[in-house]
Amino acid sequence: MPAVRLSDVAQDAGVSLATASRVLNGSTRVPGKAVAEKVQASAEKLGYVANAQAQALARSRSGLIGLVVHDIADPYFSTIAREVQQQVFASQSQVLLTQTDRELETEIRALRSLLAQQVDALVLVGSHRYGTESDAAIGALLQGFERNGGKVVGLGQSLGVGRTIVTDNAAASHELATALVVEGHRRFAVVEGIAGIPSAGDRTGGFVAALTEAGIEPELSTAADLTRDGGHRLAERIHDHLLTAPGPADSPLCVFAPADVMALGALGELRRRGVEVPGQVSIAGFGGVPDAADANPTLTTIALPLAEMARQAVEWALVSAAPEDTPSADRPREVHVRGDVMLGESTALSSAV
Known part of the structure; x- marks a missing residue:
């Protein structure tokens, strides 16, 4: 059985292809409530699944949060990852999770892969040494991502960019x-x-x-x-x-x-x-x-207040900051926790x- 296309939904609902796309792909230019409900009903009846790439183009964001941890088998990282996943899912976004095993080259590959997926934000959990010569490549990736509108959140230690939850x-x-x-x-x-x-x-x-x-x-x-x-x-x-x-x-x-x-x-x-x-x-x-x-x-x-730390990280990753509220690369905004x-x-x- 061929996959249901957006044009099939538009035809069933009796609307234009552009109107169906606006309703189902997350555009801010949504038609009236009655038309939107009609399109949604047709999509549900036909079993149509919206194209994630089309949605990202319509919203100018992917709805994806990149989460980088050292070791998912470590209960510290798995607890935080679970809390982040729950918070992000409640916001209708999704998490892309990767682990690095504390290997610099693995982390660089992981970050490049997440950036290629057009994530809206990166949440990096654990201790890092950004700013040293050995990991200048990671610092450059994070700084470039932030300059292009992405959000960077560190959880555990300052990254030198973005916002950070620092444990004392x-x-x-x-x-x-x-x-x-x-x-x-x-x-x-x-x-x-x-x-x-x-x-x-x-x-x-x-x-x-x-x-x-x-x-x-x-x-x-x-x-x-x-x-x-x-x-x-x-x-x-x-x-x-x-x-x-x-x-x-x-x-x-x-x-x-x-x-x-x-x-x-x-x-x-x-x-x-x-x-x-x-x-x-x-x-x-x-x-x-x-x-x-x-x-x-x-x-x-x-x-440590792991659930609260995860909640704050997700809040920073999801909420758009006003230009005057954006932390500088030299002095990132920090919240300190001791436990x-x-x-x-x-x-x-x-x-x-």
Whole structure:
């Protein structure tokens, strides 16, 4: 059976092809209500599906939002992606989702592909290092997209263009470390040296700064990927460390992982290795993903307002800004969020240290 054409709808409704196109392709020059309803009824009866490219031409916009995340398997990114999808879908627009695996070349290809799809806005989630020589190509793509009327929204760290929702990583981690010291923790291990992820460095830096103020030095600093597998490798190093430096029985080693996905991976692997959590090792993460509350034991973390962050990002991506309200490339508009310390069972102490 041949596909139903726009001309078939126009003939059935008894209107011109131009009138049918205006009704079904989103033109601002829509005829009267009675005519529009007649065209819509014919389209529904015949099973006509409007051409997305024709709609984009009629509206001078595609109705597409490009969403770029590092790893959709990470509950932090999947939670944000779900919220963005729901918000965008409610506005009658659609999301084109891509992940980069934190690879620069992959991100460049992803952005070029989204721009080729004529997206109206780009929402980039996660930590980036735009402005450095190594990723000048990405900066040029974003700046060119914005100059041509596209909207750029960063969620996590400033991109140097567009608008940004910035997480105050160092301040939040400082607050978390202080809370753990107040709870009675005195032995700490931290993850640092994660290349190319400034947010992770900021989180560990803020955490260690609070320990220094309390007169405490981490007894172990190690490197691991900001992933579930990285959490497994972190657990292996913690396990090996405990074999050589078990410490007092009443003083567990408190491990700070700068992402919930890593902390959850470490928690699971430690328990598989027979290490008691929180008995021998305490674990804290960062992000506040739903999985943190479902873990056994529940995960201590910094709970970021992920749903609100996604809502703000979508609002900026969808709402047209007046010329005088458009942020400059030198000073993009920013909203800062810190999150709340959530002390879970993973850092509980059986008695004061």
